[in-house]
Amino acid sequence: MSGEDKGPGTAAFGWWAEYIEPRDSNSAARGLAARLRRAGAIEALCEPAVHKLAQTLHVSGGEAETEKLVRLACLLAEVRERDATPLAYRLGGKEPVLSRGRFENLMRAEDQNLTDLLRRAIVMAGRRCNVGALARDLWHWNDRTRTRWCFAYFHADAPQDDSKETA
Numbered sequence: 248m249s250g251e252d253k254g255p256g257t258a259a260f261g262w263w264a265e266y267i268e269p270r271d272s273n274s275a276a277r278g279l280a281a282r283l284r285r286a287g288a289i290e291a292l293c294e295p296a297v298h299k300l301a302q303t304l305h306v307s308g309g310e311a312e313t314e315k316l317v318r319l320a321c322l323l324a325e326v327r328e329r330d331a332t333p334l335a336y337r338l339g340g341k342e343p344v345l346s347r348g349r350f351e352n353l354m355r356a357e358d359q360n361l362t363d364l365l366r367r368a369i370v371m372a373g374r375r376c377n378v379g380a381l382a383r384d385l386w387h388w389n390d391r392t393r394t395r396w397c398f399a400y401f402h403a404d405a406p407q408d409d410s411k412e413t414a
Contacts, residue, residue, distance in 0.1 A: 256383030258303040263323045263378050266296045270327070283324035291317045304386070318362050319385050325366055326381065327374040333384075334368065334376035339400030344371045350400055354393050361388070 253261070270277040279296055291297050292313070297320045306312045330337070338345040345353070345368055353364045365385075369376065384392045398405035 253303070254383060255304055255386035256379035256381075259300065259319060259323065259382030259386070260379035262296075262300045262303055263326070263382070264329075266299070267324055267326070268329070280324040283321050286317075286321055288314070288317045291320055294320070296320075314358075315386055315388075318365075319382060322362065322365055322369065322385060323378065323382060325369040325374060326376060326378055329378050330375045331377055333380045333399055334372055335396035335399035336402065337372040337376055338368055340402050343400070345400075354397065 267276055267280050267283075270280050279294065282294065283291060283297075286294070297316065300320055301316050304316065306316050338350060343350070349364070349368075353361070353368060356364050384396070395405055
């Protein structure tokens with residue numbers, strides 16, 4: 248499968264698996280993850296691995312895509328362990344690790360505030376989640392994604408998309 252055939256979740260997961268995940272056995276991965284966790288936009292963009300991610304995602308260089316790229320790289324560096332469970336699901340439930348109020352703040356957040364709140368949420372979830380799903384959601388962070396996160400946080404089934412129905 249070529250990079251063109253991959254969605255952002257699959258592409259970013261492959262990047263994370265190559266550059267970030269082997270941090271226990273690879274000092275270069277450990278150093279990159281540490282630098283990205285502390286990085287601002289310019290510091291992140293000075294990392295060759297971030298440019299590899301940009302190539303994989305076919306980032307055109309526009310300001311909005313560059314911001315998404317930096318957010319994605321820096322937040323994926325926070326994740327230490329892959330899991331099948333999406334982040335929003337891990338945060339919520341009957342005994343949530345992220346309070347309902349903080350979750351609501353996260354759902355309303357934008358820009359740097361969103362990045363800061365997501366960073367804390369990843370830590371609160373034990374730095375473990377579905378990396379591909381997180382990457383896809385970060386790349387397409389919009390009302391539809393937020394709605395899906397709300398249902399996942401409360402461990403509820405989301406309603407089906409009506410746009411696929413036929414008359």
